[in-house]
Amino acid sequence: xxxxxxxxxxxxxxxxxxxxxxxxxxxxxxxxxxxxxxxxxxxxxxxxxxxxxxxxxxxxxxxxxxxxxxxxxxxxxxxxxxxxxxxxxxxxxxxxxxxxxxxxxxxxxxxxxxxxxxxxxxxxxxxxxxxxxxxxxxxxxxxxxxxxxxxxxxxxxxxxxxxxxxxxxxxxxxxxxxxxxxxxxxxxxxxxxxxxxxxxxxxxxxxxxxxxxxxxxxxxxxxxxxxxxxxxxxxxxxxxxxxxxxxxxxxxxxxxxxxxxxxxxxxxxxxxxxxxxxxxxxxxxxxxxxxxxxxxxxxxxxxxxxxxxxxxxxxxxxxxxxxxxxxxxxxxxxxxxxxxxxxxxxxxxxxxxxxxxxxxxxxxxxxxxxxxxxxxxxxxxxxxxxxxxxxxxxxxxxxxxxxxxxxxxxxxxxxxxxxxxxxxxxxxxxxxxxxxxxxxxxxxxxxxxxxxx
Ligand SMILES: [Fe+2]
Numbered sequence: 001x002x003x004x005x006x007x008x009x010x011x012x013x014x015x016x017x018x019x020x021x022x023x024x025x026x027x028x029x030x031x032x033x034x035x036x037x038x039x040x041x042x043x044x045x046x047x048x049x050x051x052x053x054x055x056x057x058x059x060x061x062x063x064x065x066x067x068x069x070x071x072x073x074x075x076x077x078x079x080x081x082x083x084x085x086x087x088x089x090x091x092x093x094x095x096x097x098x099x100x101x102x103x104x105x106x107x108x109x110x111x112x113x114x115x116x117x118x119x120x121x122x123x124x125x126x127x128x129x130x131x132x133x134x135x136x137x138x139x140x141x142x143x144x145x146x147x148x149x150x151x152x153x154x155x156x157x158x159x160x161x162x163x164x165x166x167x168x169x170x171x172x173x174x175x176x177x178x179x180x181x182x183x184x185x186x187x188x189x190x191x192x193x194x195x196x197x198x199x200x201x202x203x204x205x206x207x208x209x210x211x212x213x214x215x216x217x218x219x220x221x222x223x224x225x226x227x228x229x230x231x232x233x234x235x236x237x238x239x240x241x242x243x244x245x246x247x248x249x250x251x252x253x254x255x256x257x258x259x260x261x262x263x264x265x266x267x268x269x270x271x272x273x274x275x276x277x278x279x280x281x282x283x284x285x286x287x288x289x290x291x292x293x294x295x296x297x298x299x300x301x302x303x304x305x306x307x308x309x310x311x312x313x314x315x316x317x318x319x320x321x322x323x324x325x326x327x328x329x330x331x332x333x334x335x336x337x338x339x340x341x342x343x344x345x346x347x348x349x350x351x352x353x354x355x356x357x358x359x360x361x362x363x364x365x366x367x368x369x370x371x372x373x374x375x376x377x378x379x380x381x382x383x384x385x386x387x388x389x390x391x392x393x394x395x396x397x398x399x400x401x402x403x404x405x406x407x408x409x410x411x412x413x414x415x416x417x418x419x420x421x422x423x424x425x426x427x428x429x430x431x432x433x434x435x436x437x438x439x440x441x442x443x444x445x446x447x448x449x450x451x452x453x
Contacts, residue, residue, distance in 0.1 A: 069116065070090055103135070124164070379432075389448060
């Protein structure tokens with residue numbers, strides 16, 4: 001899908017525009033470079049590297065859906081307590097530069113070199129990859145120049161999720177691709193050096209929208225949930241997925257690295273999950289093997305069409321018993337949240353703390369969950385300041401899991417501009433450690449990463 005599939009709507013007043021083109025969802029049109037930005041407070045001098053964040057920013061000014069705009073990366077270079085530069089760049093994709101290029105040809109073939117690369121940006125094996133789940137990754141430099149499509153030396157033959165998981169123990173990158181045609185779901189494993197070493201077709205009943213997945217130290221976890229592909233919607237252009245009351249909902253658990261095998265599927269209550277927070281292996285009181293999966297879970301999604309986001313995802317836990325097949329489900333909190341994250345060095349491992357954006361109720365907040373005590377702490381930004389996803393960076397010499405920094409971009413309504421903000425994750429109620437006013441508004445986006453030097 002590209003932002004140019006449908007013509008820009010003439011003469012739209014601000015109020016008539018869809019939400020994803022209004023207010024701070026609206027795209028920006030300048031690629032800006034600014035050096036030596038002013039810091040209020042003090043940036044931790046140990047933060048040496050780049051913060052990069054992806055989001056949809058349709059170059060034409062119009063896109064049929066929030067998820068369909070051209071990818072734009074906003075990046076900051078931090079070094080020794082200084083904010084050395086900010087820049088924003090469109091990912092120079094074929095979707096951006098070849099408006100007539102079609103991802104799905106008239107003969108039904110799919111060209112995965114075409115895609116908007118708008119969802120996430122991750123680094124693995126020294127490659128920085130902008131990702132969108134319809135297509136191949138697009139490699140960038142840390143200065144945000146586009147290098148080009150990355151298909152793992154021609155080995156990748158499906159799309160790649162925007163949410164690969166990098167195992168902190170092995171350095172492997174696990175991911176999947178999904179699509180409209182069989183096999184609807186394929187699992188891939190890339191070794192620490194960047195070689196694609198395994199691809200396995202996974203059997204699922206039909207084509208569903210699978211945004212993210214999970215790993216543990218020993219397993220990979222797929223979510224097959226009832227937001228299904230709809231050919232009629234696809235023909236109309238826009239988001240070709242809708243809720244299906246009859247599809248059911250299941251979570252599949254498969255041993256990492258197992259060859260020619262299939263997941264064990266666990267039926268769960270129908271729901272939708274864009275993003276798990278984390279997953280890990282566990283053993284219960286009876287010595288049985290379990291997998292614990294914490295998610296931002298929607299009771300339903302897109303029943304009234306794909307522009308309808310109810311923003312009612314809450315933190316929720318599935319506990320799957322690998323020995324008995326039993327499933328336990330439990331809500332863990334009633335705040336509305338999205339963009340849950342944990343420390344990258346705990347992906348797939350037991351985590352005590354998780355962080356999420358809770359900007360959907362009266363208070364705009366980053367919430368920190370203590371999953372051991374069940375407590376939560378918030379950093380509230382007030383009515384006029386709206387944060388995005390918070391990325392956790394461990395503090396140098398940190399002792400506790402929450403010794404570290406939370407990086408986010410905050411939109412300030414009163415100034416119609418944006419700040420880069422650093423919070424102390426161990427003290428959520430404290431004032432921001434550092435605030436860097438950015439030279440322009442940064443539209444609400446999706447996901448980002450900290451790239452340590
Ligand atoms: Fe996502």
